[in-house]
Amino acid sequence: MKKPWGGRFQQSTDSLMERFSASISFDRILYAYDIEGSIAHCKMLAKCKIIKPAEAKKIVGGLQRIAREFDEGRFEIREELEDIHMNIESRLAELIGPVAGKLHTARSRNDQICLDIRMYLRDEVGEILKEILRLGKTLLGLAKKNIDHIIPGYTHLQRAQPVLLSHHLLAHLEMFLRDRERLQDCLKRINIMPLGAAALAGTNFPIDRNYTAKLLKFPEVSHNSMDSVSDRDFLIEFCSAASIIMMHLSRFCEEVVLWSSSEFDMIELSDAFSTGSSIMPQKKNPDPAELIRGKTGRVYGSLVALLTLMKSLPLAYNRDLQEDKEPLFDTVNTVKICLAVFNGMIQSAKFKKASPEKLQSEGFLTATDIADYLVLKGLPFREAHEITGKTVAYCLQSKKNLAQVSLAEFKKLSPKFKEDVLDHISIESSIQRKASYGGTARKNVVEQIERLQKKLKKA
Ligand code: ARG
Helix, strand or coil, X not given: CCCCCHHHCCCCCCHHHHHHHCCHHHHHHHHHHHHHHHHHHHHHHHHCCCCCHHXXXXXXXXXXXXXXXXXXXXXXXXXXXXXXXXXHHHHHHHHHHHHHHHCCCCCCHHHHXXXXXXXHHHHHHHHHHHHHHHHHXXXXXXXXXXXXXXXXXXXXCEEEEEEEHHHHHHHHHHHHHHHHHHHHHHHHHHCEECCCCCCCCCCCCCCCHHHHHHHCCCCEECXXXXXXXXXXXXXXXXXXHHHHHHHHHHHHHHHHHHHCCCCCCCEECCHHHCECCCCCCCCCECHHHHHHHHHHHHHXXXXXXXXXXXXXXXXXXXXXXHHHHHHHHHHHHHHHHHHHHHHHHHHCCEECCCCHHHHHXXXXXXXXXXXXXXXXXCCCHHHHHHHHHHHHHHHHHCCCCHHHCCHHHHHHHCCCCCCCHHHHCCHHHHHHCCCCCCCCCHHHHHHHHHHHHHHHHHC
């Protein structure tokens, strides 16, 4: 098969080399962008009188036909044609004859591939933003629905203080909203039109790059032809934002895994989002959460692969850059499906409430409230801490929880304790008192729900 670049070659390509060099197995997914970009380029060439209107018409018609062939699964991919660009160009020549050869005027595959991945990625980032928004709305809905559900809050994975489940869910929502902002910011640098840089130096033809940008809905053109063909910062930024999304999902998944164990007993996943064991009939496993946690590794891996790919590349285009696509596509696909699966899993899960007695009886969740109580009675916090520590030690010795300590016993620990201490140690009052901005008091959380609801509505 004659290569579009074959002019100066006497021998044909080794078949091993051909296979090694081909990217069509993965870059074929770019076909719609490649064709849309070519149509815009062709229209620009005609507008700038670089090709004739009749030629442009023929080329555009051929490209549209090729797009239909792809859409309907009729396009015949040829590996020996290396990549998506040459597969399309060679089919165009079959369809419309030698005039097809005019399409590549003032263009190179180097700027063409940059255009394709920018168009692809801006669409995909749009999809990911929608997925995050969907998940955000789910979390907000769950926070509303479970507003009276109290859980133990943890630090060091040790029971710390009671919090509202809603507060916990909204903490995760905050993370996902930052993820959205990061992607939106990254989108600004994805959405830049590189075509016209040609191989690296720009072109001799009087092209109108702004016109191409307008046709393809890019708000800006790139400003340096060498940077245009070699810049992959936007991919790295995207993969870094994607890694942070996965890290957030993975942390949440870790909690889902822990919470669904009988040791925590705080969540039950729906049958639709769990799997069984092929040997142990009693098992219901949180596999979606584990898979998402596991897939986080490959997304980090892609980020590192891209950073490493770029670190020693001299300007401008180098063929190494072909290796950017598989990590990119894998990251896009992984993040999208993980967000969707997580959404389905969490939406259909049942949060299991522990009784107030159970919350009260384990882990001294309100010990800090006792210390705060003593501060209210005039003790410095450090002293209050010490007395409360002794109270806990007393409880451990006498096998009691804080609610079982009588007023007389409290008074023995410190004369500062008065009747109203008993009030302070209830789980509900502990929550209610956390009214500092950003705290877990019910009224604060309700306010946050309202704020976030407005924010999500605007998004
Ligand atoms: N398949 C190539 C890539 O992904 C397209 C650009 C090829 N350019 C070249 N000079 N061989 O980067």
